[in-house]
Amino acid sequence: MELKNPSHQRQEENSMGSERSVIRKHPCFLFRKLGFIMSVFLCGMMFHPAVGYDPLDPTGNITFKWDVISWTPDGYVAVVTMNNFQMYRHIMNPGWTLGWTWAKKEVIWSMVGAQTTEQGDCSKFKGNIPHCCKKTPTVVDLLPGVPYNQQIANCCKGGVVSSWGQDPAGSVSSFQVSVGLAGTSNKTVKLPKNFTLLGPGPGYTCGPAKIVPSTTFLTPDKRRKTQALMTWNVTCTYSQFLASKNPPCCVSFSSFYNTTITPCPKCACGCRNKNCIKSDSKLLTAAGINTPRKDNAPLLQCTHHMCPIRVHWHVKLNYKDYWRAKVAITNFNYRLNYTQWTLVIQHPNLNNVTQLFSFDYKPLVSYGSINDTGMFYGMKYYNDLLMEAGPLGNVQSEVLFQKEQDTFTLKQGWAFPRKVYFNGDECAMPPPDSYPHLPNSAHVSVPVMLKTFATSVLLLMVMVLA
Structure with missing residues (x-):
């Protein structure tokens, strides 16, 4: 076995290192490396939960706007407005369901135009009991026909919201919420997080709440403008891949x-759903056969x-x-x-x-x-x-x-x-x-064929009359 001189060995290692550096600088190597990075990036974008791009409606989304309209001794009153900016995707029965996680120990004292599905544990409160004490409340729209004192503008549609392209006036839904045990100023209020939207099934992914310039309102006589004390937006996008x-x-x-x-x-x-029913089945006359299920099955x-x-x-x-x-x-x-x-x-x-x-x-x-x-x-x-x-x-x-x-x-x-x-x-x-x-014989259009036929008949009549 031949032993190498240490100095020669170092020269070979330096030579190999310089060759590797040359290879790394070669355009083909750089292109392959860039291609790999781009592939990883695209794969990450493909499986990122917030991906909901629709090429036929690239700007379509559902935006929830929280406008704080007044401060209370332990929190604030906000009007939450849902705008469906999707051109052709609406929310049908059983309507939208909105959820989030409170940043601190907030509670909901009262709501107008909507309600939570659960009250939660409010045992620590004496006398005045909050509407909801859950850390993760779930809110649904009220049904039409509720008493007038429980309504605000654009509420109480059973959660049904039209698409913006089909009916702009019907693409809005609103409710009012009074929040307690929260901040009482722009600096002490903490924004809710982990927003979720079901409308009426899965497929929507919501981003984080972001503070935006305060909304301005026009008084009924249109002579004066007022301004929200604080405003934040939450944007939700739809992905058919996530839905099904x-x-x-x-x-x-x-x-x-x-x-x-x-x-x-x-x-x-x-074809995994084998519980289908034939069009002539006697089961179709059974009572309740057309009643929707809670899971929309x-x-x-x-x-x-x-x-x-x-x-x-x-x-x-x-x-x-x-x-x-x-x-x-x-x-x-x-x-x-x-x-x-x-x-x-x-x-x-x-x-x-x-x-x-x-x-x-x-x-x-x-x-x-x-x-x-x-x-x-x-x-x-x-x-x-x-x-x-x-x-x-x-x-x-x-x-x-x-x-x-x-x-x-x-x-x-x-x-x-x-x-x-x-x-x-x-x-x-x-x-x-x-x-x-x-x-194969259809290369001549029907009008051309009729015109040719009429011309032939006319020539035949001329020949007979002559």
Whole structure:
């Protein structure tokens, strides 16, 4: 065995170290290292609980604003206002539920327009008992029809809040809370933390409370402005991934030029729920079959897709300058009525919607000036309530589009939507290669064929008369 001179060994180590430093400075190494760091960063963002970005509604969120309007001997009175800034995602029955954790030993002396679900242990209080003594209170909205002295503006809707894009006036909910054993100044008040929002199911993640400039109010006569003593905001965002690992809806297609119907994908919404019921089952006549459960567990009609909601898009007619599509929404859940439902569709021809039948429509410009996304919703008191599964469990409409001659085609599934959302959740789409396709002889449009036929008949009549 040959022994190395220590000085030579040090020279080799220095040489290897310089080679490693050169490798680390090489662009390829730096790029790989940067790529690894970016991958870790993106993975962290992907699984971060606050991720709720929606490309069709990038600024959509629910914001709770706490305005301290007066100080009390041991705390403050605040008006809490919930603003739903989401364009097409609303909160339906059984309504919103808001929770938080007090920073100190605060209690709720009283509430107007809302109530806590539990009082908690208030045994240490004598005489005047607080409304809630829990460290982590849970607040719900009051039902309509409560006495007037228990109401404030925008309260008492049963927790139902419209989306901002559908009904801005109905997208607000408020309540008043009197907090005790808290600070009595801007410097001594500690903000609540660990906010949670259920609306009505999971999926919302709330950030920390942040102090913002105090809100200004206009007096009823609009001649004077007042200002909140202190204001903080809490912002909550929605993630479909956190709400459910399976989509809650699916899409099927059909067309006038092909007898083939493209169904929803099999088990599009998961097939683990085996407690489905057939449409002709005698159990449907049992009392209470349509009563919702507290955990919102569905009772689905047995289908191959096992989705509560199916959206069907049918390419109905093709005119010279226009084309027509029919949209039908079917509810397969026997336990749930969908109030104030919304349907968002992404299609390149939505910038030329000419006429709509039995639905309301509003374009949604999601990014830049591209107008390829629109929101459909039911007309108030007419079909804004999608009934539970059964004969009445569907709503439908037809849409008339004006053609853009340089882009319109019936080939390669162009006439079908790119994305479909129901109540703010993206629906499962069938694979593109399964869309109804044009027959091989369908390269000539119907108007052209009719024109050719009429010309032939005219020439034949001229020949006969001659």
